[in-house]
Amino acid sequence: RVAERPEADVVVIGSGLGGLCCAGLLARYGQDVVVLESHDRPGGAAHSFDVKGFHFDSGPSLFSGFQSRGPQANPLAQVLDALGESVPCASYDSWMVHVPEGQFESRIGPTDFLKDLETYVGLDATREWQKLL
Template identity: 80%
Template sequence: MGLSTISTYFLRLQSLSPNLIFKSHRRKRTYLARIANGSQPSSNGYPSVTTTQKTPFPGKPEADVVIIGSGIGGLCCAGLLARYQQDVLVLESHDLPGGAAHSFEIKDYKFDSGPSLFSGFQSRGPQANPLAQVLDALGESIPCVNYDSWMVYIPEGEFLSRIGPTEFFKDLEKYASLDAVREWKKLLDAILPMSAAAMALPPLSIRGDWGVFSTAATRYAPSLLKSFAQMGPQGALSATKLLRPFSEILDSLELKDPFIRNWIDLLSFLLAGVKSNGVLSAEMTHEYLS
């Protein structure tokens, strides 16, 4: 699936609701937002937002909500707010929406602006991709393709990597070392017992602060308790690591092989745009290793 597909479909939301308007501006222009002092309330009962600027601004002067930035997060917020009858204005300094998920063309060739990985769009229910759930709420669908492999280009070589944690052993044997094979097995042995707890939680409920007790522990307590019972006391205790950075699991297992550490950082960046020290273990376990 092309990364530009997602941002393209969000632009179609303007046809779903007049409450969402996208405005693109060059970086040279400066735009400020302030709370209006007028007596006219907005559609949600709160003071509306008035846009003021140094240059003429063609478009609506007021909105219930102004969202700065048209990345995936901004577009999701804007789409859902418009879906629930909020008057939304999205401001973007680039001339294309989508953030890291937009693409551009040069001489009939299409280029992605940044690496991103979106998967699980065909799943439905609590385990569905959060972005898929947003699109469902908006009544939108996007074309998806199933794949079982992906091409990898790294300094050690070029190879077709098959989907699945155990398939990766073959690549490690050829392009890394026996130490890398042993460390990958050690990681899987530690992670797989936690996968039941990770899969018991919808991706949207996973967070790394105390709010997890509201979004996950309280709402999905029955499924969590069932998973803990299957894992046993030791497994349930280790599952608490799921809400910690994934790098802490790597460090606790004393995984030091450069290929393994770099590979995990690559997967983390594709998933969340950060290295393994910035992504929750639950996300990595849910997405790649379950």
């Protein structure tokens, strides 16, 4: 039970990635924000837990589009930039792509990925992928 009623300009319900991004941006731009969370820790699905000596990270595990400088393609990177925050990232030169036709290793980056996609599954599939973007 809360003894006093906290006052705020905005109340954000939930401390998942969306709620925390929303609250962070509102606070960054001058709003007084309160975040309410029913779980015992923030992060929503993005948290970790230990079972029998093993550590598990749950939630999103791969974010693409982070760049060290310049315009960001990833919405989370845009939020972090606006907040003046950063997170440690691992870089990859390639990754495995799984499609109905099979799997293939693709290079990282939008241009190389589209070339690899066309090579392995054809121009029609590449055009369909571009429609999603």
